[in-house]
Each structure stands twice: as structure tokens, then as C-alpha cells.
Amino acid sequence: MDRLSLIEKAGSEIFDLKLNRVSDLAINGVIVSGTSVEKLNVSNVDGDLAAQLDRDGYLLLRGVHDIAEVEAARLEILQRLAEVGEVNEPIENGLASGTSRRREYYPTIEDLGDFWRSVSEGEAVRAVIHGPRITKVMNRLFGVPASHFTFAWLRAMTPGRASPLHVDHPYMNRGSKRLVTCWTPLSPISLNDGPLYILRDSHRWSDIRQQFEGHDVDRDPSRPGHIEENPLGLMERKNSKFLTSEFSLSDCLVFGMFTVHGSFDNNSENGLIRLSCDTRFQPGEDIMDERFSGRDPRAHGGLGYACLSAALPLNETGTLR
Numbered sequence: 327m328d329r330l331s332l333i334e335k336a337g338s339e340i341f342d343l344k345l346n347r348v349s350d351l352a353i354n355g356v357i358v359s360g361t362s363v364e365k366l367n368v369s370n371v372d373g374d375l376a377a378q379l380d381r382d383g384y385l386l387l388r389g390v391h392d393i394a395e396v397e398a399a400r401l402e403i404l405q406r407l408a409e410v411g412e413v414n415e416p417i418e419n420g421l422a423s424g425t426s427r428r429r430e431y432y433p434t435i436e437d438l439g440d441f442w443r444s445v446s447e448g449e450a451v452r453a454v455i456h457g458p459r460i461t462k463v464m465n466r467l468f469g470v471p472a473s474h475f476t477f478a479w480l481r482a483m484t485p486g487r488a489s490p491l492h493v494d495h496p497y498m499n500r501g502s503k504r505l506v507t508c509w510t511p512l513s514p515i516s517l518n519d520g521p522l523y524i525l526r527d528s529h530r531w532s533d534i535r536q537q538f539e540g541h542d543v544d545r546d547p548s549r550p551g552h553i554e555e556n557p558l559g560l561m562e563r564k565n566s567k568f569l570t571s572e573f574s575l576s577d578c579l580v581f582g583m584f585t586v587h588g589s590f591d592n593n594s595e596n597g598l599i600r601l602s603c604d605t606r607f608q609p610g611e612d613i614m615d616e617r618f619s620g621r622d623p624r625a626h627g628g629l630g631y632a633c634l635s636a637a638l639p640l641n642e643t644g645t646l647r
């Protein structure tokens with residue numbers, strides 16, 4: 327059986343084209359069987375984007391970004407991580423060192439937030455995530471000129487890490503109802519490196535919408551923003567599937583505020599750091615959530631970039647203290 331047939335097989339295992347071997351997709355250390363996983367559909371970038379987003383709850387757009395520009399962003403980030411001792415030489419391989427001098431150089435929470443802000447606002451990173459290529463796609467999606475949050479959620483996910491199951495609405499719902507997330511891989515991401523997943527048809531699940539609509543994690547921190555139900559349990563209860571893909575440097579995954587998603591564990595065996603950035607776009611004519619706009623976005627809890635777990639040294643987990 328050739329490799330493509332193997333990935334199509336959707337049996338009990340997933341074949342990873344890049345690594346040329348069977349790959350373990352897992353969530354919190356629990357293996358997800360191949361029968362629970364399907365490939366994300368590749369959207370037609372020249373087609374009716376709004377209709378495809380409405381139908382699928384997401385747009386997987388290939389060939390949006392210029393590969394050389396994304397590679398420049400990748401190297402820019404790795405260079406900054408290497409400055410704080412978190413990446414092994416040669417830096418371009420993107421392998422975590424397992425140690426960090428970030429707290430030594432940036433001792434306070436504010437300093438750590440400022441460091442992450444400076445990485446997130448790197449010239450090459452911004453040229454990709456807010457550049458003319460993605461903006462053109464967003465203008466087409468909305469049918470009016472698009473604008474974007476200035477705040478960006480840059481992530482460097484080391485092996486063992488994953489993002490929890492959630493919808494984005496409770497984190498950013500004070501502005502446009504037409505807000506979308508634009509998730510951009512900034513390193514090539516194989517199935518083993520903790521790719522993002524979407525639960526099939528979850529944008530239509532009324533119980534999830536009812537549970538989270540109107541919830542604002544900053545106004546009511548006593549209620550969690552993420553979904554507490556076990557991802558595998560929710561997938562089975564809804565007769566859904568985990569939709570995912572390998573991602574390459576020109577890709578972009580767009581989805582709405584009620585599409586349920588998370589990431590698989592980064593199971594890289596050699597310490598590969600998974601780089602990605604989530605940005606948010608909306609029609610320019612709509613009001614924007616004030617926490618994430620302007621020159622100095624205050625973000626969650628007024629903490630700026632220190633609110634992100636990515637502001638923690640790469641060898642630490644939890645929240646910033």
C-alpha cells in the first residue's frame with residue numbers, strides 16, 4: 327500500500343507522511359485512534375469563502391502565505407528563543423534545549439510579558455500574520471475591508487504540550503460578532519508535532535453555544551473559558567471526528583468563535599518546537615474588543631502579553647507567576 331493510501335485508510339493508526347512512520351496522535355497522553363480522526367477539507371481559496379466557512383465551521387487555506395516570508399518569521403522567533411538559551415544549535419533546526427535563561431534576563435512578570443511582546447511583534451512575524459496576502463483573503467471573506475486585533479497569540483509548543491479543548495468566544499467577545507480566528511503555522515507541523523484539531527460540525531452544536539455565549543472570562547473568572555468535558559468523550563457523544571492535517575508554511579486555518587478546537591500533544595521525539603500564531607480578523611466597520619486593539623493592548627486581566635502561557639520560559643508549564 328502506498329503512503330497516501332495509508333493515510334486514507336483511517337484505520338487504527340495514522341500514517342505520518344513527513345516522518346514516514348505511523349504516528350501517535352494523543353490528547354493529554356491518551357492515544358486517539360485513527361477511526362476518530364479525519365482530514366480537514368482543503369477549502370477553495372478562490373471560491374465563496376463565507377459560504378465554505380458557514381458550511382464547515384472552518385477554512386483550511388493552502389498557498390496563502392509566501393513560504394520564504396514564513397521561513398523568515400520562523401527563524402526570527404527561533405533566534406529570539408536562542409537568545410534566552412531555549413534552542414539548541416543549529417538554531418534553524420528548531421529543537422528545544424530543555425533549559426532557559428529567560429527568567430535570568432527577564433526577572434519580573436512584566437519583563438517576561440515585554441519579552442514575549444517583542445517576539446510577537448517581530449517584523450518578520452507581523453509581515454506574515456498581518457501582511458497583504460492574508461488581509462486580501464480576509465477582505466474577500468467579509469466582503470468589506472478587514473481589520474485585525476493588534477494583539478497576537480504566538481505559541482511555541484514544546485514536546486508534551488497541547489492546547490485545551492475550547493471555543494474562542496468567551497475570550498474575546500466584546501466587539502464584532504463576525505470575528506474569526508486565523509491560525510497560522512510558523513513551522514512545518516507534522517501529525518506528530520501537535521497539530522490543531524477541530525471537532526467536525528461543532529460550529530452547529532447548540533449546547534456548546536448556550537454554555538458559552540455571553541460568557542466573558544475576564545468579567546467572570548470563576549467560570550472556566552475552556553470546555554471541561556473530555557475531548558474524546560465529547561467527540562463520541564456528538565458522533566463527531568477530530569479533523570486535522572499536516573500543516574506547511576503557506577497554510578492558514580480560519581474558524582469562527584463557536585468552532586470547538588484544541589491541539590494534539592506535541593509528541594515530537596527530538597524536541598521539535600511547534601510554532602504557530604493565532605490572530606483575529608473582523609470587518610473594519612465593526613467595533614473591536616478594546617482589550618486586544620490599539621498600540622498597547624491590555625489583553626486578559628490587563629496583563630498584556632504576560633497573560634499568555636507562551637510568555638513562560640519554554641521549560642516551564644502553568645501560568646506566569
Ligand SMILES: O=C(O)CCC(=O)C(=O)O
Binds near residue numbers: 481508
Ligand atoms: O495553537 C494552539 O495550540 C491553539 C490555538 C488556538 O486555540 C486558537 O487559535 O484559538
